[in-house]
Amino acid sequence: MFRPNVNTMSRFARDLAVVFTLCGMLAGCSGSPDTAAPAAPSTTSHPPAATVAAPAGAQPRLAQDPARLAEDLVADERALRDPSTPGPALTQATRRQQVAYRAIGRHPEWDGTIRPGIPAELVAFYDRNVDARRHLATLAEPRDTLPAWRIVPPVPAEELLAAYRDAEAASGVGWAYLAAINLIETHFGSVRGDSSAGAQGPMQFMPSTFAAYGMGGDIHSPRDSIMAAGNYLAANGFAKDPDRALFRYNNADATCTPSRTTPPR
Template identity: 35%
Template sequence: MVAVVLALLPRAASAQDPGAGPNAHHEAARIIAAELAMQDASTRLEALAAEKPSGLAESVRHELAVSAATYRFRQAARLEELRVYELGGYASVESAVVPLLPSGMRGSLHDSISALHSLFILAGIDEYYLVNVHFTHAYFDAAPLSSLRSFYLEAQRRYGVDASYLASINFIESNFGRVNGPSTAGAMGPMQFLPGTWNNYGQGGNVMDPHDSILAAARYL
């Protein structure tokens, strides 16, 4: 895949209309590079998880190595997310970038951009390039993806609310639990419940707990 990245890089810089969208080859190269960085970081973390450090010095070294690999993964994920938002603003660039990517990446990228467009439309935005995204929340504040998925599916089984709908609400309300409030209206938790509504649907759970909050949202709906 490294060869693909190098092949996508432009041979020379050229002037570009500031009103035009981003360069397709640049975007594809950056997306692939971010994917490679995440794969490398994941491999490193798996190897570190299998290690059993002995002694204080080895434990400190191991902890620092885990922190470094975790940071590299988060940084690459943030860079790829930025590229997805960038492409989400320019349909013509998206259509030019997707064919430049390895086949295994095309479907997920297209799905991510389509999901963004759906969210923009729900917010009343039909000119996607006007969206100005701010990356201000820590990546590690959300529950693990596997846990969130299991909570959505449990709520779907128990209350008949589609898991994707619950995931969308979780994203819109709190960025998957990264911004748990209180809001200006006093709403709290991953699904942003007002105190009175939580009393009615929380069934004695913890409003800040993603499992309790997601199930309560399904009950409410």
């Protein structure tokens, strides 16, 4: 069983919470598989590509050099913040943004090329995303085989956000922390299956722990499990020490195992 360092785990969850808060949305929260990483940098500079919707089911394609990747990432970040961005284009920008951060997280040698191209108003968001991706990598080890998981569409973003907000109101635990845990554990409920330790549901509770904090709900219900997570964190002193409460969530419930911290690729 993997035991995360309290500073690493809490910092990662904190980074994700800030990312969600800065973004102010959960649009396109269903993840997409990683694409091939961009090749080595070229000397040619290109203007950023327009943010347009890709065909249904198409996976985002990244630019072939880090400098262009940075330009596309900035275009996507701005599209996400523009209220006039059409829904399909918003979804596509979100997906490409996610894949870009995954690639950047795996390649610290690109930092000197990409980060200088990020505008000042987006630097904090960029830094938090990259830091979170790299901390996530330290929580998991590659495996040769995958457990018996099922990959399903996540609950619509507006329903998840409503559940996070309700749990925040009931427990005092910030909604973005609950969203971060939901992402870490099951990628917003899109990864279905029990952990090797027996944790279940979208928030990966041990059945005995859920019985204590779930208020008679369903461990597999996104809303019930999110509410239970808020109750659990509050009972473990989130108001006074969020880092310790986050560590208790993963350590005591054995939900932060290498097989559950990241979705399959």
